[in-house]
Amino acid sequence: MVKVHKAADGKLKQTIEVGGNTFVADAPVAAGGDGAGPEPHDLLDAALGACTALTITMVARRKQMPLEDVRVEVTREEAGGLYKLFRRIELVGALDATQREYLLGIANKCPIHKALTGRFEISTELFN
Structure with missing residues (x-):
C-alpha cells in the first residue's frame, strides 16, 4: 500500500510512505511548489x-x-x-x-x- 499526505512543510510537498520507506514528491517552483522532490x-x-x-x-x-x-x-x-x-x-x-x-x-x-x-x-x- 502507498500512503500520500501533505508534508508538514512546503506549499504543495507530499510525503509518500511505502514499504517502510518515506520520501517526498513536490511540484516545481513554476507550478507553485517548492521543487523539494520529484514531481x-x-x-x-x-x-x-x-x-x-x-x-x-x-x-x-x-x-x-x-x-x-x-x-x-x-x-x-x-x-x-x-x-x-x-x-x-x-x-x-x-x-x-x-x-x-x-x-x-x-x-x-x-x-x-x-x-x-x-x-x-x-x-x-x-x-x-
Missing part, C-alpha cells in the same frame, strides 16, 4: 527505469551473465493526449552480442513496462 510524472518515469534495471539485473544474475551494471535513462514527451516514454539502456560488462540482445528483450518484460503498455482501471472512493 509525479518523474516518479512514474523513474518507476519504469528502476523496474527495467532491476529486472535485467535479476535475469542476468540468474543466468550467470557477466553484467556489472545497468544504466537506464527515461525521457518523455506529452502532446495531444499522448504520454510517450523513451527508454535508453546501457549494459555494462563483458557481454557478448547474443547476451546483450537477450537482456534488451527482457526490458520489455519488467512489470512496470507491462503495466504501462496494458490497460489501466482506477477505482476511486472517499474514506475517513
Whole structure:
C-alpha cells in the first residue's frame, strides 16, 4: 500500500510512505511548489527505469551473465493526449552480442513496462 499526505512543510510537498520507506514528491517552483522532490510524472518515469534495471539485473544474475551494471535513462514527451516514454539502456560488462540482445528483450518484460503498455482501471472512493 502507498500512503500520500501533505508534508508538514512546503506549499504543495507530499510525503509518500511505502514499504517502510518515506520520501517526498513536490511540484516545481513554476507550478507553485517548492521543487523539494520529484514531481509525479518523474516518479512514474523513474518507476519504469528502476523496474527495467532491476529486472535485467535479476535475469542476468540468474543466468550467470557477466553484467556489472545497468544504466537506464527515461525521457518523455506529452502532446495531444499522448504520454510517450523513451527508454535508453546501457549494459555494462563483458557481454557478448547474443547476451546483450537477450537482456534488451527482457526490458520489455519488467512489470512496470507491462503495466504501462496494458490497460489501466482506477477505482476511486472517499474514506475517513
